[in-house]
Amino acid sequence: MKQETELIRTQIERSQNNENSSPLYLNSSYAFADSEDMRAQFAEEKEGHVYSRYANPNVAELIEKMSKLEGAENGWATATGMAAVFTLFGALLKSGDEIISSRSVFGSTHKLFTEILPKWNIHTSYVNSNDYEAYDSAITERTKIIYIESPSNPALDIIDIERVSVIARNKGLLLVIDNCFATPLLQQPLKLGADVSIHSATKYIDGQGRTMGGLILSSNEIIKQVRAFARHTGPAMSPFNAWVLSKSLETLDVRMERHCSNALEIADRLEGHNAIEWVRYPFLRSHPDYEIAQRQMTKGGGIVSFELKAGLEAGKKFLDKLQLFTLTANLGDVRSIATHPASTTHSKLTLKERKEVGIGDGLVRLSIGLEHVDDLWEDISNALS
Numbered sequence: 001m002k003q004e005t006e007l008i009r010t011q012i013e014r015s016q017n018n019e020n021s022s023p024l025y026l027n028s029s030y031a032f033a034d035s036e037d038m039r040a041q042f043a044e045e046k047e048g049h050v051y052s053r054y055a056n057p058n059v060a061e062l063i064e065k066m067s068k069l070e071g072a073e074n075g076w077a078t079a080t081g082m083a084a085v086f087t088l089f090g091a092l093l094k095s096g097d098e099i100i101s102s103r104s105v106f107g108s109t110h111k112l113f114t115e116i117l118p119k120w121n122i123h124t125s126y127v128n129s130n131d132y133e134a135y136d137s138a139i140t141e142r143t144k145i146i147y148i149e150s151p152s153n154p155a156l157d158i159i160d161i162e163r164v165s166v167i168a169r170n171k172g173l174l175l176v177i178d179n180c181f182a183t184p185l186l187q188q189p190l191k192l193g194a195d196v197s198i199h200s201a202t203k204y205i206d207g208q209g210r211t212m213g214g215l216i217l218s219s220n221e222i223i224k225q226v227r228a229f230a231r232h233t234g235p236a237m238s239p240f241n242a243w244v245l246s247k248s249l250e251t252l253d254v255r256m257e258r259h260c261s262n263a264l265e266i267a268d269r270l271e272g273h274n275a276i277e278w279v280r281y282p283f284l285r286s287h288p289d290y291e292i293a294q295r296q297m298t299k300g301g302g303i304v305s306f307e308l309k310a311g312l313e314a315g316k317k318f319l320d321k322l323q324l325f326t327l328t329a330n331l332g333d334v335r336s337i338a339t340h341p342a343s344t345t346h347s348k349l350t351l352k353e354r355k356e357v358g359i360g361d362g363l364v365r366l367s368i369g370l371e372h373v374d375d376l377w378e379d380i381s382n383a384l385s
């Protein structure tokens with residue numbers, strides 16, 4: 001079936017009540033038929049739900065749906081996107097291993113690389129997002145994982161996934177990608193050679209600002225290792241969140257269509273405005289990696305970034321003048337959102353570090369929602385004036 005159909009029709013078997021849409025299994029544990037059934041399930045010789053730290057029907061439905069969408073053999077769901085990132089590293093790495101990462105990553109992932117994983121002697125070296133020779137030359141005999149984000153946050157760098165996957169495969173490394181900004185509908189990294197695709201389901205997958213969640217999508221072999229780690233460390237997604245997220249997926253296709261068409265229209269209009277230094281959007285011809293974006297994504301996504309000519313104070317003033325856009329840390333919501341990374345999420349970085357990841361003082365990141373594009377533009381152009 002096509003993705004649009006899988007989003008709606010992938011669901012667990014109906015119960016004796018014959019519900020049309022999947023019911024919520026808000027259960028912590030599941031009964032066994034007899035002592036032999038119990039022994040076999042504990043020994044993992046037989047599939048069953050046992051205990052919701054391991055598995056739950058609603059979580060299983062979400063994993064099955066997301067795996068189909070990404071072309072993954074299997075998956076694992078976690079309480080948040082960061083739990084997915086941490087669980088993956090916890091499952092696959094040991095003391096002494098190294099990670100190579102594209103420089104522009106989500107703030108908490110950066111903290112993980114620089115402050116948390118080093119406690120277990122796991123170190124990360126950064127390379128500039130699209131310096132492909134740098135990935136190759138950063139590899140040492142201790143490197144296990146190449147980690148990338150594309151499109152990246154907030155500068156919207158595009159990385160050629162296929163090209164990095166060849167570098168990884170030649171050296172026997174795993175390529176892991178944070179696919180949060182694209183969703184499986186716009187980009188399917190496993191089909192381009194990546195080994196693991198990670199999502200913060202909190203963003204577009206929920207899309208309506210209600211629940212948090214994370215997903216790891218990969219091969220049976222890698223998910224087996226993830227499961228072995230997660231069963232005993234407990235980062236599980238709650239059944240309720242899985243139920244909400246699975247229902248959210250039913251509308252992902254129609255939501256992404258509007259997010260993307262609104263965002264492209266806003267990016268286009270911003271590009272002609274005289275208060276603006278540059279606009280960044282993957283499907284604008286002016287994007288330095290427009291060709292790669294066209295090749296590996298089906299649409300440009302819902303995020304637009306731009307740099308105001310007048311810098312830091314102008315960036316803050318712009319946000320204060322917006323009336324419709326919400327100032328909040330989230331993204332991928334039906335409501336449009338504006339943030340100013342230099343004074344908030346990335347304020348701990350020095351000016352030089354910010355420059356390295358493409359965050360100028362006047363950079364504004366817009367997460368374009370589903371409101372009418374003319375209302376959004378009126379708000380933006382008033383604030384710019």
Ligand SMILES: *Cc1c(COP(=O)(O)O)cnc(C)c1O
Nearest residue numbers: 080081082106178180200202213
């Ligand atoms: C939000 C986000 C995360 C973390 O996800 P949470 O659900 O907030 O833990 C990771 N990567 C990217 C790109 C994100 O936007």
